[in-house]
Amino acid sequence: MTTIHADGLTKRYPGLTAVDHxxxxxxxxxxxxxxxxxxxxxxxxxxxxxxxxxPTAGSARFDARSYGELSNPARLIGxxxxxxxxxxxxxxxxxxxxxxxxxxASRRRVEEVLELVGLADAAxxxxxxxxxxxxxxxxxADALIGDPEVLIFDEPTSGLDPGGIHWLRGxxxxxxxxxxTVLVSSHQLAELEQTIDDAxxxxxxxxxxxxxxxxxxxxxxxxxxxxxxxxRTTTGALR
Amino acid sequence: xxxxxxxxxxxxxxIRGPRxxxxxxxxxxxxxxxxxxxxxxxxxxxxxxxETLPGFLRSPAQLLGFVALLIGVIAVAGExxxxxxxxxxxxxxxxxxVVMAKMLTGVIVGVGVSVxxxxxxxxxxxxxxxxxxxxxxxxxxxxxxxxxxGISALYGLxxxxxxxxxxxQTVALVAALLWNLVAxxxxxIVMRTPQLYGWLPGGxxxxxxxxxxxxxxxxxxGGLLLVAYAxxxxxxxxxxxxxxxxx
Numbered sequence: 001m002t003t004i005h006a007d008g009l010t011k012r013y014p015g016l017t018a019v020d021h022x023x024x025x026x027x028x029x030x031x032x033x034x035x036x037x038x039x040x041x042x043x044x045x046x047x048x049x050x051x052x053x054x055p056t057a058g059s060a061r062f063d064a065r066s067y068g069e070l071s072n073p074a075r076l077i078g079x080x081x082x083x084x085x086x087x088x089x090x091x092x093x094x095x096x097x098x099x100x101x102x103x104x105a106s107r108r109r110v111e112e113v114l115e116l117v118g119l120a121d122a123a124x125x126x127x128x129x130x131x132x133x134x135x136x137x138x139x140x141a142d143a144l145i146g147d148p149e150v151l152i153f154d155e156p157t158s159g160l161d162p163g164g165i166h167w168l169r170g171x172x173x174x175x176x177x178x179x180x181t182v183l184v185s186s187h188q189l190a191e192l193e194q195t196i197d198d199a200x201x202x203x204x205x206x207x208x209x210x211x212x213x214x215x216x217x218x219x220x221x222x223x224x225x226x227x228x229x230x231x232r233t234t235t236g237a238l239r
Numbered sequence: 240x241x242x243x244x245x246x247x248x249x250x251x252x253x254i255r256g257p258r259x260x261x262x263x264x265x266x267x268x269x270x271x272x273x274x275x276x277x278x279x280x281x282x283x284x285x286x287x288x289x290e291t292l293p294g295f296l297r298s299p300a301q302l303l304g305f306v307a308l309l310i311g312v313i314a315v316a317g318e319x320x321x322x323x324x325x326x327x328x329x330x331x332x333x334x335x336x337v338v339m340a341k342m343l344t345g346v347i348v349g350v351g352v353s354v355x356x357x358x359x360x361x362x363x364x365x366x367x368x369x370x371x372x373x374x375x376x377x378x379x380x381x382x383x384x385x386x387x388x389g390i391s392a393l394y395g396l397x398x399x400x401x402x403x404x405x406x407x408q409t410v411a412l413v414a415a416l417l418w419n420l421v422a423x424x425x426x427x428i429v430m431r432t433p434q435l436y437g438w439l440p441g442g443x444x445x446x447x448x449x450x451x452x453x454x455x456x457x458x459x460x461g462g463l464l465l466v467a468y469a470x471x472x473x474x475x476x477x478x479x480x481x482x483x484x485x486x
Contacts, residue, residue, distance in 0.1 A: 051332045052325060053484040068332045079329055085322040087254055094253040102246050102330040142326065 001028040002076060002149045002181055004049065008058030011044050011205075018044045020205035021058065026183050026198070028149070031176045033196035033213070034185040035225070037233050041205040042185045043081075046154050050079050062150060074103040078143035079152040083135040083159060088128035092119060092138050095127065096145060103146045113141040118167070132159030140171075150181040157188045169195045193225040203233040243331065243340035244347070247314060251348065256317075257310045264306040265356045268299045272360035276367040287367070289374040295364050296357060296383035300448055303356055303387060304394035307349035308415060311398020314341050314348070316408040338477045341399045342469070349395025353388045386448050386458065393447065393465040397440070400469040403476030440468050 004026035011019040019041040026032045036042050047053035049060040051067035060066060067073055086095050096110045114120040117137040127135065136159045143151060153172075157165050165188070172195050176182050186192045193213070200210040209216055209232060213225065222228040251257045275295040280286035315338075318324035331337050368375060401411040423441040427433050436442040437454035445452055446461025456464060 047484070050329060052328060070332070073332060074330050081329075082322060082325060085325045087250075087317070087321045087323050089254045089256070091253065094249075098246055098249055098253070099326065099330060101242065101249060104242070 001179060002063050003028055004150065004181060004183060005061045005063075006045070006049065006058070007061070009045060009048055009055055009060055010057040011041070011048060011053060012056040017205055019048065019055075022202065022205065022207055023058075024200050024207060024210055026181055026200075028181040029176055029179045030197040031172050031182040031184060031195055032198040032200060033192045033225070034183055034200050034202075035187070035189065035192065035229060036202040036208075038187075039204075040202050040233075042202065043154055045202070046079075046081065046152055046183075046185060049152065050077070050081070052081075072103055072146070074099070074146035074148060076146075076148050077150040077152065078146060078148035079154075080136075080139040080143040080156060081152075081154045083132065083139040086127045086135065086138060089126055091124055091126055092130065092134075093123035095138065096123075096141060099142050099145045105145050105147070109145060109147070113144045116144065116171075117141040133161055133164050136160055137164070140168075148180070151175055151183070153182075153184045155186055156184060157186055157191060165191055189226040189229055190224070199225065199228075201229065201232060208232045240336065240340060240343070243336060244343050247340050247344035248347065250323075251310065251314060251344070254317075256313055257348075260306055260309055261352050261355070264299075264302060264352065265359050267302060268356040268360045269363060271295065271298050271302075272363035276364055287371050287373045289376040289379070291373060292364060292368060292375050293379040293383040295360060296380055296387055297448065299353075299356060299360070300387040300390045303349075303353040303391040304444065306352055307345070307391045307395035308398035308401070309412065310348050310352070311341075311345035311395045311400075312402040312408055312411040312415075313398075314344055315399050315402025316406055316411050317402075319406040320408055334480050335477060338399075338403055338473060338480070341403070342396055342473055345395035345397075345399035346392045347395075349392035350388055352395075353391035357384060357387065382449070389458075389462055390444055390447050393444070393462060393469070396469040397465065397472070400472035400476065403473045403480065406476075406480075438464065440465060443468070 006022055006024050009019055009022040022045060034042055044053060048055045049067065062077060067077065070076055093110065093114065096113065097107065100107065100110050114123050117140050119134060119137050119141060122134060130138065136156060140156060156168055160168060172182055172184060196213055198211060199213045199216055201208040217228060220228060222231060272295060275291060275298065278284045279291060318327055327337060328334060401415055405411040405414065419441060423436065423439050427435040434454035437456055442455055443461040443464040446455040447458050449458055455461065
């Protein structure tokens with residue numbers, strides 16, 4: 001059971017504060033939706049959690065350790081950030097074998113995750129022949145390769161067809177049901193509402209609200225996650 | 240480190256580019272080999288003799304060095320071109336270790352490519368020399384083969400270093416060509432110190448190849464100088480990679 005902690009996470013660029021003293025906790029065994037308008041700082045936050053972007057201030061930890069302190073992080077944390085981060089000329093299965101070899105996972109694990117995401121039959125094809133939904137599934141398979149306790153997904157529904165989105169909903173629920181910590185960033189609010197237990201809403205780099213989704217909706221008198229989003233963010237103010 | 244090097248080799252083996260480059264280079268070396276024995280004694284070409292085998296083994300050094308450099312650049316800059324670097328650094332956050340693994344991979348690829356190509360060439364040259372009773376000059380031949388393999392290994396290392404520094408395949412290759420074809424010839428003239436050439440990467444490569452030119456270091460010194468250049472470039476590039484966010 002691993003919990004994600006962000007403490008005062010801040011990222012400043014010249015003339016822009018992308019993330020501003022963000023503090024939150026993502027609990028194990030639950031799916032947490034990470035939502036906010038475009039440019040709110042969601043992707044920057046996820047990248048800071050994962051050591052890809054250096055925070056200007058603050059820290060992110062998985063229990064007590066930062067991502068960079070983990071000797072083999074993919075065994076604890078799986079991340080799917082960009083479905084286009086595969087070499088287009090490489091075969092899907094080869095891409096996963098490379099990840100598996102890096103983290104010390106078996107070839108059997110590669111076949112397992114290919115089955116899990118429904119790509120087993122297409123795995124010998126080169127990635128450039130994959131549809132965007134297939135690349136998304138490959139990216140999810142890659143995140144699962146180390147059988148991690150924590151899963152972080154950035155816009156995982158992007159490119160998926162309705163069947164794929166339905167599959168993903170059940171899949172994320174299954175992962176949380178196994179006690180894993182699941183953090184999902186998405187703009188598909190109606191879809192996300194059916195999937196998540198907790199919500200973390202940010203705007204202009206700052207936390208707006210966070211907590212159990214049912215309680216957040218009840219306390220604010222909101223009918224839906226979209227209603228909450230529109231009421232509390234700058235996007236809502238544009239209506 | 241062994242795992243990371245194996246992974247880097249696998250990355251290169253599972254895309255077409257490096258395979259095509261190695262196949263093309265091997266085919267060219269076979270052409271060199273055919274040329275070496277078929278044209279012997281014709282025109283200005285010397286007849287088959289003790290110098291034939293060492294001459295052949297040294298002839299593809301520049302080609303194989305460039306091939307190793309190209310693959311070294313692809314091994315690093317290709318990660319940024321295809322955005323695979325995000326996954327690489329997610330799986331291995333210790334970026335210095337990734338760069339070191341890639342540098343070792345550059346050396347291994349350089350050795351592997353040159354050994355493969357020379358072996359294929361030998362399949363053409365050796366039977367002809369043996370059939371003609373030509374002396375093989377084992378010592379001179381071994382020195383020539385080592386020089387070619389050495390230059391290929393060092394250029395593989397340089398390719399990785401250039402890739403780390405530029406993180407862009409085109410920029411790395413254009414920089415390497417401009418440096419090799421223009422800067423190395425112009426700098427010593429502009430600075431009015433012709434002996435400077437021996438201390439530049441091209442002069443170091445000429446030293447490894449045992450070229451007859453004044454101001455060159457000995458072959459081992461040339462090799463060490465090339466390693467120093469590669470380490471300096473890669474260290475600078477690594478510092479930039481460590482400081483910058485991964486796109």
